Amino acid sequence: MKNIRFDFTCSRQVPLYAHLCNQYLHYDALNINIGCDGQNGFGPYNYFIEALGEQTQLEQLADAIAADFLISAWLIDSSIKAIDEHQGGKTLLNYPQSDSNQALTPFCQHCYPLIGDNQSAKFGALDLTCPCCKGETLLTPAQKALTLSDIHAMVQDLLTQGLSTQNLPTQDLPTQVTLTLAAADNLQLSLTPFNESLGGRPQLLICNPNTLNAHFCLNDAQVLALSSIEKPLICARPTQEHDKLNAPLYEICFAYSRVTLVLAEVLRQKGIDWIYIQGQHQRPQLAWIDGAWAQICSVGVDSVAVKNFIAPEPLRETVIFHGYQAKWQASKRSRSRLQQGELSVAALPHKPTVEGFTVESDDFEGNDFECTDFDDNDTENHTIADAALFSALLNGKFTSHKPAKNAAVIYLSHSHASQIVTCDNKGDTELFFALPELPDNGYEIFHQLDNSPQNAVAQKFKHLFPGDYLALLSLKLHGRRDNLQSLWAIAAILMGLNPQEETQSQEWLSDALLAAAMRYHGANAPRIDYPLTKGEAHRSLNWCKTLGSLLSFRIAGNDDPSQLAFAMQDSLADYLANWLEHIDLNIGVHNIALAGNELVNETLCKRISLRLGKNFPLMINRSLDVDGNNLAVGALYVKQRRLNSHA
Structure with a gap:
């Protein structure tokens, strides 16, 4: 008899992993215990399954776990090891779920081969019931009404009109030939690029993953992320001198819903390897920073996007930041709850909810917002970078009784002022560096x-x-x-x-x-x-x-x-x-935080890790975005900031 433990260490919560751990409590062949280290705080979540049994039984369990635990973009380590005694228990793990449904992912290893394989008798059955992921509960009535014949007809219409213009120069195209999926958040698909004047990097839905390396230069980590249960957008470079992909960089993703899964398979059968997409598909955009993935900015909220955190008590009574007003309701808590205030932040741009806070927002719209109460161009109130610093150090590094100190943040963003801010041994911040404003022509x-x-x-x-x-x-x-x-x-x-x-x-x-x-x-x-x-x-x-x-x-x-x-x-x-070495000589630097959406720059991130990582611990709070909800959370810990008179 052997005691074996299976560990899955993730940089943030993975609800499907928690659900699967709960399911394995009912594994009849063995006595199973489960657990999760880090469920009540920022930082890594370590899901584990423990089992006592014979060699053959444990091998069968290992095969089952390998098949069920799909790759997550947030998985940073996994292992199997022998243990002396169990540390887990029989208590079900908690994980965030939407109020409207219980789905963990649109499709999983059980229903994907039935819905998405054109050789399956159930191919295109969008409303197929799956006892594992319950993805059918994510479907709207309009999506449930879609049949395989409907999707074939839409694809045929797109190809008939689009292929006739696909090889024409952009300036000679009569009109943009698009397919709009009203049943899928008005997602638009086109064989030709969308209007570049709208800004943003072109986005592609990959229809044929088998030809991916023929079109893009990708490493193993990027391919695994594309295949992960999160189905994120990954920034990718096309192969040199590609005859059709003319933009320098693209954001690409695999099918992420049951509708796009079937649609992509029908397009693949028609010889289409990839197609341009545009719309509110809400794919998370990831960047590879210091050896693991981090989310740049949340673009929406779905059943698994709302995250629950336990954070230290904020350092001041009232924060006004990005149009939000948050007041700490400390008087309503017992002393034990005061030492660890519960904090729940929904992904921006939706209004965040903070347990223990009152949150107000009057005229907040969209993701491209302005700071109305803090001026991030004011060098005396370098609040954006300060917030990025404190949110990064929340990753288990400080509490209200142990303030952040001896740290610096490199905040590189094209949304706000790019700065380097330092924090001394008293917890006071100082602006060390800010990029200049360049001429506009x-x-x-x-x-x-x-x-x-x-x-x-x-x-x-x-x-x-x-x-x-x-x-x-x-x-x-x-x-x-x-x-x-x-x-x-x-x-x-x-x-x-x-x-x-x-x-x-x-x-x-x-x-x-x-x-x-x-x-x-x-x-x-x-x-x-x-x-x-x-x-x-x-x-x-x-x-x-x-x-x-x-x-x-x-x-x-x-x-x-x-x-x-x-x-x-x-x-x-x-x-x-x-x-940073100069700063270290002056104030002592124990940690360097990295934040900002410029970190999508793959080469710069690698060089920063190489140059700075040799001498300083690099901090990235992967539980939060690096240029989104991290700012709202970090702002709760910014000290001594004046408010504008209209606040």
Whole structure:
């Protein structure tokens, strides 16, 4: 007889895993105990199953568990080990569920082969009952009414109209040929790209996973994430010189609902490997940060997206942040509850609910919101980065009786000011660095380069690369410009990544630089300068010298844009490491938090992990988004912030 324990360590809650653990309590062949370490706090959740039995019985159990426990994007480790005694019990595990249904995922290993395999007699039976995932309860009446014949007819109509225009140049397309699935949140599908003026990276539904590597350059972690039960969006680079995928980067996903599962299989049968999608599909967008996945920003709430946390008591009575007002109702709690205030945050942009708080929001709309009560451009109130710092350190690192201290945050975002904020041994924060606001047009950018010590290289660039010079003059930057995305867009033009025949958006240009950096696999790269400027309140970046050093390498004959693009990422990571070492000498740095949606940049994240991770522990609170609900939670711990008079 042997005691065996199966462990599944996850960076955040996985309701399906909790459900499966509960199911295995009824495994008759063996005496089973279950448990979950970390259910009542931020940080890793370790689901485990313990069993006592003979070798043959345990092998059969292992096979069953391997078949049932589908890969989760949040799974960071799994193991089987012999134990001396059980630590689990017979108590069912709790997990978040929606009030309206009990579904854990739209389909699972039991119903997927029946619904999604065209050789199955049940193929296309969207309302098929599944005792495991209960995915049928997620269907709306309109979705339940869809038949396989309806889906075949819609696909045929799309192909008849779309294939006739698929090979035409974009400017010659008569109209966008789309299929709108009213029964699936008005999801739009098209064989051709949607209007790029709407902004955002193109999104694709992969219909034929078997041809994935023929179209995209992916690693094993990305393929596993695409196949995971969360079915997230993954940023992927198409194979070089692909004849149809012309954008630098795409966000791709596998079928994520019963409707898209059947639709994708019908399209695959018709020879379609992927199709453009657009709409409120609410796929989580993930980024690989320091060896594991993290969610960039929640885009909606479904049956498993609402997360329940136990967080330390906030450090102040009232917080007004992002249009939310949250008041700590400490007087209503016993002393034991005071030491650990329960906190439940629903994924933004929906109104968060906070147990123990009153939450109010008057005119909050959408995901692209403004800070009405805290000005994140105010260097004295660097609240956004402060909130990101405290939310990251909530990952088991501090409580109300042990405040966060000796830490720093690198907050890189194109939604808010990109900053480095430090926290000393008293818990007081200070703004160390903020990216400067760049000019909004190419004329002014070149004018400032030409009137700086970089004048010589600017003039040589103008004469040696007149096409790129004209592309720079045509550049218009919109929205926030104190971010890396704007800097990457300018640099992409300077290194010749902009197509000569047209002017691309700043998002496209930034992606072009990121994709070029991902293509580089060399060991060495030039060192691009990121010199600091010292202002009255904080340091910033001398961007003219940064771009001047980039131009100097190109003028000297470096004609490999992928090497220069990589050099910009590697050099920035190196400078960040040097700056943090300087901070460490002054205040002592025990942890460095990473946050912000610019972390979707795969190359920069790798270089930061390599450069900074050698000397400092890197903190990412994977229980929260890195640029979303983490800010709302972290704001509860920000001290000494004034409120605007209208608050």
